[in-house]
Amino acid sequence: MSVALIAGGAGFIGVHLARRLRREGWVVHVVDDLSGGSAHHLPLLEAEGVAVHVMPIADPDFRALLGQLAPTRVYHLAANSDVRAGVASPDLDLQRTFLTTVDLTSALHAAPPSELVFLSTSAIWGARTGALAEGTGSLEPQSAYGACKLASEAWLSAHAHRTGQRTWVFRPANVVGPLATHGVILDFLRKLAQDPLQLEVLGDGRQDKPYLHVDDLLAGIETGLSEGVAEPLAVFNVGPSDGVSVRWIAETVVAEAGVKAAIRYGETPGGWPGDVPRYRYDSGKLRGLGWAPAYTSAQAVRATVRALLAERR
Numbered sequence: 001m002s003v004a005l006i007a008g009g010a011g012f013i014g015v016h017l018a019r020r021l022r023r024e025g026w027v028v029h030v031v032d033d034l035s036g037g038s039a040h041h042l043p044l045l046e047a048e049g050v051a052v053h054v055m056p057i058a059d060p061d062f063r064a065l066l067g068q069l070a071p072t073r074v075y076h077l078a079a080n081s082d083v084r085a086g087v088a089s090p091d092l093d094l095q096r097t098f099l100t101t102v103d104l105t106s107a108l109h110a111a112p113p114s115e116l117v118f119l120s121t122s123a124i125w126g127a128r129t130g131a132l133a134e135g136t137g138s139l140e141p142q143s144a145y146g147a148c149k150l151a152s153e154a155w156l157s158a159h160a161h162r163t164g165q166r167t168w169v170f171r172p173a174n175v176v177g178p179l180a181t182h183g184v185i186l187d188f189l190r191k192l193a194q195d196p197l198q199l200e201v202l203g204d205g206r207q208d209k210p211y212l213h214v215d216d217l218l219a220g221i222e223t224g225l226s227e228g229v230a231e232p233l234a235v236f237n238v239g240p241s242d243g244v245s246v247r248w249i250a251e252t253v254v255a256e257a258g259v260k261a262a263i264r265y266g267e268t269p270g271g272w273p274g275d276v277p278r279y280r281y282d283s284g285k286l287r288g289l290g291w292a293p294a295y296t297s298a299q300a301v302r303a304t305v306r307a308l309l310a311e312r313r
């Protein structure tokens with residue numbers, strides 16, 4: 001039976017990925033230090049028959065576990081996903097996003113998997129006009145998160161070329177869906193739970209980005225893995241070609257929550273220093289292999305608002 005190990009698998013995307021792999025018949029092990037506040041996902045994972053190991057990737061026991069399991073596929077999802085926290089303390093991204101990648105590759109020597117999958121991000125580009133494709137340059141990340149994801153990609157590339165480790169890098173747009181642990185929709189819902197009469201938006205609301213439903217992300221990863229040959233490295237953008245504004249998201253959240261909140265906007269184009277206010281995605285490479293998102297950005301956001309509201313009831 002094929003064994004998959006998901007580093008950072010107790011987080012938002014990890015839970016969906018673990019469930020999907022279990023349905024496909026994989027034996028699934030999750031390693032997570034719960035730094036991302038995802039402890040409430042553990043019962044969901046265990047109910048699906050996923051083995052959960054609570055430890056940081058840097059723990060010597062992680063290397064021992066790899067040697068013992070000899071997984072066919074390793075997914076590297078472990079990172080700091082609180083981009084704003086990384087603006088205040090860049091060391092957070094250095095430690096959790098980049099050095100976790102370094103620790104992971106050194107542990108992989110114990111049992112190199114047939115396939116290594118890494119989730120990168122659109123934040124590696126910084127602010128650019130035009131739709132971002134895999135080959136778009138130059139790369140000028142504006143956040144410590146983006147910088148440490150770019151550094152992780154570079155590190156994994158060197159690792160792949162030095163060792164022959166077949167490695168897939170996926171660069172998802174903003175991922176949304178049930179069980180979200182962070183992001184603009186959850187942020188708005190939490191604020192409304194505290195005060196249903198007003199909603200404060202970070203930035204002027206004109207930020208406009210693509211939103212990818214987590215189911216579309218997982219389908220994209222599957223397509224890239226089955227069709228995209230990694231010799232030794234393959235890179236794919238994953239995202240819808242359209243986008244929606246933060247103003248539209250705020251209005252949708254307020255309407256779906258059934259509250260009469262006054263929406264108050266900030267004055268800056270970005271939500272926080274390092275936030276890239278506008279971008280579009282070109283996922284033509286993955287589309288060429290047959291992948292297409294089932295959700296537009298607006299559909300993905302609306303479905304997520306409804307799912308997160310249902311989770312809170």
Ligand SMILES: NC(=O)c1ccc[n+]([C@@H]2O[C@H](COP(=O)([O-])OP(=O)(O)OC[C@H]3O[C@@H](n4cnc5c(N)ncnc54)[C@H](O)[C@@H]3O)[C@@H](O)[C@H]2O)c1
Nearest residue numbers: 008011012013032033034035036056057077078079081175
């Ligand atoms: N959600 C998005 O919009 C999005 C977009 C692009 C890329 N990504 C990437 O996808 C991956 C998963 O994102 P997510 O949204 O599920 O985030 P998440 O924060 O919910 O999950 C990340 C998990 O990694 C764990 N973790 C962090 N450092 C660790 C370490 N050193 N050892 C063990 N576990 C550790 C956290 O506890 C958390 O459970 C991340 O790498 C993220 O950067 C996410």
